[in-house]
Amino acid sequence: METEGKDIVRIPLSVCNMKDRIYWSKSCTGEYTVKSGYKLAKSIRKEVAYDRSNAESSSNRKCSAQSWSFLCCGEHPETVEHLLFFCDHAKAIWDVAPVSWEGLVNHRDKFWHWWEELKDAVHKEKGQERIALTINLLWQIWKSRNARQFEAKARDPMTVVQKAVGEWREYQDAQLKEGEPIRGSRVGKEEQSEWKEPREAWVKINSDAAVHQNKDRAGWGLVARSWQKELVGAWAVPGISCSNPKMEEALALRAAMLVAKRQGWRRVEFETDCKQVIDRINSGENDVDIATVLSDIEKLKSSFYECCFSFTRRRSNSVSHQVAKFATNLKETAEWKSDFPVWLLELVQADYLALIVLKDEDFNRIPERIGDRRENPYRKNADFDDPKLVQSLKCISAY
Template sequence: MAPVQWDGLESLRGKFWLWWTELVEATIREKGEEHITFTVNLLWHIWKDRNEINFNGKGRDPGVVVHKALTEWLEYQEVQYEGKEEGRESRLEAGKKGSWAAPNKGWIKLNTDAALNQQSNKAGWGIVARDWKGKLVATWACPSFTCSVPVLEEALAIRTAMVKAALEGWERIIIESDCKVVIDRIQGDSDDVLISTVLQDIKLLKQNFKECCFSFVHREFNSVSHTFARYALNLGSIVDWKACFPVWLLDIAQADVEEQLLQDV
């Protein structure tokens, strides 16, 4: 059972809007906002499983659905806690320098990042795709069960993003990474023995798109993919979202783009 109890809401079954109003007003309770976030995430998982049953004829045991929602939420809370102070400082600094920049109309921007855990010999790749309006299009948190040097993992994250973009059928993309070494290697003619094979793959993958370019971005403007890369370190398989996203993900994604949108008004 999920570790969140909503006392008094049992009597509101069948009255969704009254139930939802009471739930939202629970922000005044201890850890109320966290409980609401988890509940919304759980409802999203239930809705997703309901769609699987209706459209694909397959579903999961209710206990599995709850466990997955809980595990996902706890892992995200852990990642957020670990990076809270670091994130606050970088966000303040970022506000002085600039913000995430939207691509041209008709383009998709994919921000990528890699995280490493040498002790567990795992790596994680975070990929966040947004359109020219700053709207989330898709996200991927990809665990890797081998851990190499950072520059190679960053290159692998970029290659994975290009594969995902090609499968989505996107024609014009920008790949943005905070690893300047890899971006410089992709854009230049110089080779790097550590990532030469991956660089060749990236150049071949470019042929899948009408237009494909690469750009470097400072870490403070790449925070969402960085969060996803760290999140992937705790996963056993790829977690992706498309079209429909949990509230906590929308919140952290909006933090990257809201200043850019204000500047465009």
């Protein structure tokens, strides 16, 4: 019941008084097609046949259980996380590997979350090289697993690591011999990526979402800047639930549109690093997973004289990403409109220079929650004493 309750809370409600609609969940557009219906009927038929065969032969069930136990090392189900991190063989490989990610240990229970955090390291010293080596390690762990399961060949952990390092070096050498810059390295101006200002008289709002599935918490970061590169507003919005990343990204973008509407901005560019959401908006195609939010976004477009939606890479969306991570520790929305905290100004300045220079000790200065004025020196920068503002922030947080 508790799980069902959380799933119900995660269903987004429309902010534009849209009527409920029925969607066919077996197609990405939400519309029924003969092809999707046929696939569903075929899968149901297979499931029924499988259940019948299991009911007829208990020996087959035992054999199946033994086979599954072998694939799972006899201890745990073979999930992606178990295969790459928690299996004894994988642990032995990571122990002798020349690269480690101690700061990501707590994220290993969700591979996609671990991967998202790993990508942020690209801005650190030799970050791209470390990530490339890590990818080779993951690949060799997978190949080692296949050799063990299908060929009965056990590979020594050190041998696996040496193979990964060797292939990584071969790739590096091949890139240098061809005279090409290594992908992701900061060689030449063309390799740099930076935030781009919007058109004249426009405002750009960057949005991002941070998700902590293990804590069941999410946060949205919204950062607004003018065509003159001036920071004109920032919002850290804690989510009321924790959905999948695509849904949270869509909700963050919708929140950005609500903020722009309340601020009276009429020419706005909305930018995020979730390509799936941007592609759906610009193509007009539906997505059953985020259909309600997409409908709201379509309707909110009429609130502006002009607006557009653009995709950017994570390294060009770093400010809103950090604000989103900050929001996961909040209980209420934080807003800055004129006086901004030092850590936020530093991030914005670094964004202009295309150099992320915020160190761990700098980020630790960010308050973990919005408390009273004595506990939180930055709370005075947000005008929480204005009743209308408090109400509007609650509205944003509610969605």
